[in-house]
Amino acid sequence: MARAAKSALVLCMDVGFSMSNSPPGEEPPFDQAKKVIQKFVQRQVFSESKDEMALVLFGTDATKNPLDQDGQYQHITVRRQLMAPDFELLEEIENHVRPESQQTDCIFSLVAVGLFIQVKKYDRLNIVLLTDLSTQVSSDNLDVIIGNLGKLGITLQFFFPFPMEEEEHNEEGGGGDGDGDRRGSSRPGVGKGLSREQKQGLEMVRDIMLSLDEDEGLDQVYTFSEAIEQLFMFKHIERRPMAWPCQLTIGSSLSIRIVGYKAVTDEKLKKMWITVDAQTSKRDDVKRETVYCLDDDNETEVQKDDTIQGFRYGSDIVPFSKVDQEQMKYKHDGKCFAVLGFTKHDSIHRHLFMGSQTIKMFAPKDDEHAGVALSALIQALDKLNMVAIVRYAYDRRCNPQVGAAFPCIKQTYECLVYVQLPFMEDLRQFSFPSLENKKFTPSESQLAAVDSLIDSMMLVEEDENGQKEDMYKVHEIPNPAFQRLFQCLHHRAVNPGTPLPTMEQWLKDALERPSAISERCQAPLEEMKRKFPLKAVEKKKELKTGAQIFGKGSAEPDAKKSKVDEEEEEFNLAKISEGNVTSVGSVDPARDFRSLINQKSLPFGEVCQQLTHRIEQLLSNRSTHYYMKCITCIQTFREQSVKLGNADLYNSYLQSLKKSIPNSGLQVFWDLLVQGMISLFIGEEKKEVETEPAVDDAGDVDDLVSVCLNSSALKYLMFVS
């Protein structure tokens, strides 16, 4: 077997100081870049790509790389060596890639990366750089860099927060096409104009890319937002086509060498669900066993070895051992693609195609004579409007089929398309009552209504150039079952213990009628409703589902889901402005927390847990910037708890936080928190309303949760503990 081509990819992300700067209201380039990387790694994980991946950060405070000597190559950290991407890498990105405060010359750093990756092991090495180019770059060694990259066969890809073409359009003096203008105004980051360093950096990137690949070099430069758009879906399943070499035979002496490839097939996921023990989540703890029982009253068990196999022949059961079966079964000569005869194309009905695939047959790559012979057959079939009926057998172990080989002539290639046809035994020749029945015959006006409905719902239309435009290409939609499964698996892997997210909006949209059609067909549809009276016949019994039989328990997911749906409609506006929040993220945890509470799709406790988890994460960074974020979180936590009248979770969290302060060295944070809030624990407000006397003695820490406190007592407490 041929060795699989190895390729490797190094993700280089600039985490330096400038990346976290952004004009108010815009997402900082750092966050965008991180998203790009996360989405990309996710895709690789779920497509089970064998490509290896490394992660290198530029502009880190620390330095960790193999070339770290004599103060050279500083502020470059190799976060992960080249290896297959997995969830560990995703977690590392989530938790450990954060804005830092140094700057490096990114282009120069690239060279370093090129040096410490062992290029030779891989057939292809691709380096991806995500940066805002805000650092001074030196063009001193540019030629050397380009030379080295070219020599090592490394390809580059750049991702910037702003489009590359922007400058060009400016130079063209407003002559840019509509596309450019649209881009310029809608892309974030462009408005503020580029700094001198950025312009200079761009210039260098242009030089590098053009000298590596003159024609298409600049195609490998993307913006962050472009990348996010393209990465929003999980990767299609890609299977390497397997060649099936064979000979097409006509009679005993005419054969043409061919190679078949599956072209279209009902693709299934490779992985199946395995059963694990609910408590330990271990597969080995669960064992399945099949036993055989006699049909007597005691259901006497018999050993598997004491059973033989048999088959039913009508009312008779015929014992038929495996050996005998093998001996007597239909046998054939193996691999075969033999023409039985030729027939008119229109005698093959599309609705009687069988099997789950179509196979395209070409001549072998290196065999021109076979190519010509096959071409003669394809051309002749096409001109006569005929097809070949063939016997097809994949190999000796597989059952032979009967099928049709259609000629297929495309601009760039010719081939035969093979589809399986039915055997007599497969056919279900049902007859149905004719619809040409007085009772059902539609009237002229009814037909006219259908006519206009069809016209209003045509998905293929000619544009002004006479080009037919198909606005709904099913074969370009990714299988929603896979997308949804990956989305849920990913969610569960990254956020264990939280409920599954709702379906992503883009996927929902992709499966719906295009909005242009929905609008256009409104009137004809109303007309249809008027013209055709439809009345559902009352059913005596509704379909009983397991849920109804077994009570509420199993019905819950459904009910929950529909509830979520309702909520979604209600909070549509909020959703548009905030995006689809499914968990408390790290960017703006307070906002996420608030909208999750509003959505009510998750239990309150759940959301609180997510928030506190996030706070702990942020606090572990020990930086003032994060402290402020955490304080906002805690304030929001408090505010929402008060609103919902559920203070227990908040109070107990704060309690535990406070206890942990001395050990974790977060005194600074705690001080800030105390300063920033009027009152810490919920219950203090009550004091103002109620006239109960305040508890003076606050010595007992455990009482804090439920007992009203005045703030001075609290401060006192803080220092005591």
Add this chain to the structure above:
Amino acid sequence: MAEWNAFYQNEEADEEQEEGEESAVNYKVTGRDSLVFLVDASKEMFIKGEDGEPSNFDITMQCVRSVYTSKIISSHRDLVALVFYGTEKSKNPRNSFKHVYVYHDLDEPGAKRVQDVEALRGERGARLAADTMGSGEVSLGDALWCCSNLYSDIKLRLSHKRLMIFTCMDQPHGGDSTKDRQARTKAGDLKETGVVIDLMHLMKPGGFDVSLFFCDIVSPPEDESELGLQVEPCGKLDDLQKRVQAKQQKKRAMARVNLCLGEGMNVAVGVYANAVTARKPSAIRLYRETNEPVHSKTRTFHTQTGSLLLPSETRKAQVYGNRQIVMEKDEVDTIKKFYDPEIFLIGFKPMEKLKLHHHIRPSVLLYPEEQQVTGSSCVFAALLKKCTEKKVFAVCRYTPRRNYPPRFVALVPQREEVDESNVQVTPPGFNAIFLPFADDIRKLDTPQFPTASDVQVDKMKEIITKMRFKYRSDAFENPVIQQHYRNLEALALDMLAPESIEDFIMPKVEQIDRRLGPLVDEFKELVYPASYNPDSKPAAKRKTADAGGGDEKKPKVEIPEAELRAHIKNGTLGKLTVPVLKEACKQFGIRTTGTKKQELMDALIAQMAK
């Protein structure tokens, strides 16, 4: 025939609905279908046609035999009976009816019965029939009464009851009005109990006049003004078989869903399979000592404690990126749920947009269900008509069941077609062609070759023209299944060797060679240089399909444990080949039943994690 059917369908549909309700509770307890062949055994049936054509009786027996065997293959649980009337001798349960001979009472068809019917075929069969039964007086009324007793003797629940009368006599009682009336009454009784009576009338000199008597016997068409269209009697076995086949196969909808054209516009349709790949039936296990069937029970238990695990005590998991991701079972179901079962209309496209090679699974047929939503048939008929006229198909999103992800289908209109004798060959309806998603389409490198010259193409055209034939979808039997049943038949009937089968999908090489003659060499001269041999293997590749013999050649591929662990750690296990993985499994004593790469990998990872 259309009108006749209209009535049958309604009846069936009603029954089906009842059944559907029951099946919601327990799918397996639907009733059995039953079919009674009531065959005229009077002298006229045994008269041979001119030029030695087989007699009507002979044709009927061939037909009965083929139904028996096809029932055995397709639906062995159905009950079938064979009853003769107009016989000399009588044989029926209580021997209360004269001239009625119950050859087989209602039961599952088996090998013995096939043999019995086989014995009644041909010259010898006619003699046997004369000896055992003889021909005598005809009383259809008694015969029908006897049949109704057969039905009532059955303790099983019958879901579908059908009776087929085979005769060439349009006036069986020769004008005896008492007997005629008696027969009518009995037929009426039968119909009341839900039995559908069909007439398979056979050739008779002077023509068979249905209106003389039988129109009152058979289940009447709904609309009295239009008498059954199928007035032509059957003369040929083929025809008869086709008619019987069409009647005896009971339609079962795979699903009943709404075709939703838009908000509030739901048309009820039934979804029927056009064709289903027939497979060898699965084996059943028998107890070695007694040959009695055993049933299997599967249980799940905890390896450590040995206690049985309830479904609620297990969860489902998948491994991605070195991490096991665990979900509840109902979560796994929820993930699959997108929409409630429906066919939702997205829009229309011109027919040429339907690509031939976009095929992923056999299509299904949609037909309106007036019983669910009244008015459905009218909308459906209008859509069918307009789509045909405008040469468009409908693109729809199809969710066949709850917790089932959607697929897109192209609804291609199909108008009804009937043959010369008014038998429906193509039913009206929309064929739903399943469309592939992006994941289903594979990218191929397409090699480029020079196209053939006109001379070359013309020579191939000659070859093609010589090998033209008329394709019929029912022309090819599956040799694998046929052989399997012949084997069973031989074993069941203690035959020395199974009947040989004809492999219809084998090219008739000699015939082809003879037809093509010198054309093959002429074509080869045009396309292949003298030195070229298309039959030579490009390189001596070992045949992987060949079992045995290759074992000693396989190199031992062992892999050190450390390396294996490294692969698992780095998630690069997939880079190893299957033989290497298998070897590794052996090495660590892992018993694997699977041969798939993923299974091997999972097993190894599980072992190493211990």
